[in-house]
Amino acid sequence: MKPKKNTGQNARDRILDVSEELFANGSFASVSVRAVTSKAAVNLSAVNYYFGSKQGLFQAVYVRRATLMNHERLRLLHEADEAAQAQGRDVTLRDLISAMLTPPIYWLCDEDKGFSVYIRFLARSYLEEASDMDNVLRQEVDVFARFVPYFQNIKPELSEEDVYWRIHFIMGVMHHTINHLHRISLLSHKACKKEPWETTRDRLVAFCCEGF
Template identity: 40%
Template sequence: MSNGAVVLGGERAKDNGSRQRDPRAGESRTRILDAAETLFAGASYAAVSMRDIASRAGVGLGAANYHFGSKEELFKQVFLRRARDLNRERARLLSEAVEAALPSPVGLRMVLDALLRPAIRWSFDPGGRALFIQFLIRCQADPGSPLRALFHEDLDHLRRFLPALAQALPDLSEDDILWRLHFTLGALHYTITDLARLDSLSNGSCDTSTFEPVLERIIDYAESGFRGKLSG
């Protein structure tokens, strides 16, 4: 991801960009990406074929292979297309928070808002961004999916938060911040993937129907976790 995205398939990425000079090629490529995202969000990586994707996109199999070369490359581009946007939004919110706080250090709550807001908001989006969240949920649960390798390679967008967290939490070591960031991201993942369980557990008393209350709850939780007393 620019803003944290690993660049994958370098030469192919350049070639794909040149192909999009023809608007029709760009439209075809977008339809293929949309179709792949929908199918990968609903079935395992192994169960979805390039032929399935081409059929849903309304293009020939040759067009899908022409634009992406392989199913794995297409999968990566589905991920990167949305992840770039998500991490640009995170970076923008973080930059705005840091600038607004000057000359003081940015507050922890504003850093957490920049980290958590985009993904929570996307999970409530009725359009394609919510579909991307479903894509992530499905692929993270699929041992045959290439997504785990992508997550391990793509970490720069998270490292961008470390200086702001260190300023907001000067008494914590870098290791302590990293552990607490890790736990916070785990809470974020569970929040965007299984709010229905909380509905059932609370018999509907917990408000999970709208974006802002959910965001405020997870920021409260994460802030308490980051500020919690160290053991020992």
């Protein structure tokens, strides 16, 4: 009768949290429903009860926080846009790329919240053949489409195709960093140390700005 019991950590949320983490570290097929339910300390059938199927659970994990990050990106874009207009200048390339990369990188390195896990989950999802991953991507695609006119305004000589290719490359740098930040030390023959997230973000933004 009542719409929802939203008191702290009910079974549903616990399942989402746990499966978010497991899906972030392993592929869809490699994570079993039993692993999720046992780690979440709920009954095996809870997944099917709340989400219908394992696939339904996966999509629920995605949906839960997807819009937040993209809204944050658009918020940063508008913020930069208004600041630029106030000063009677154009938005800078750095503003745009920073607006795209700051939310995920900030969340990735923010160890307190569960967002860090979600970012890794998201990056991995890109490789998941889970049938409707194309639909899942569409939201992010639409957000980036909003950035395109700004890019073209700054670099009018670029075709739309050029812009999209460069955005594609930026996503590549971002995803790779998300997926392999934990072994950057190995990949660099121990040359790279742990550093604050702003430093990592700045490296990323600098590389992408120049590349663009």
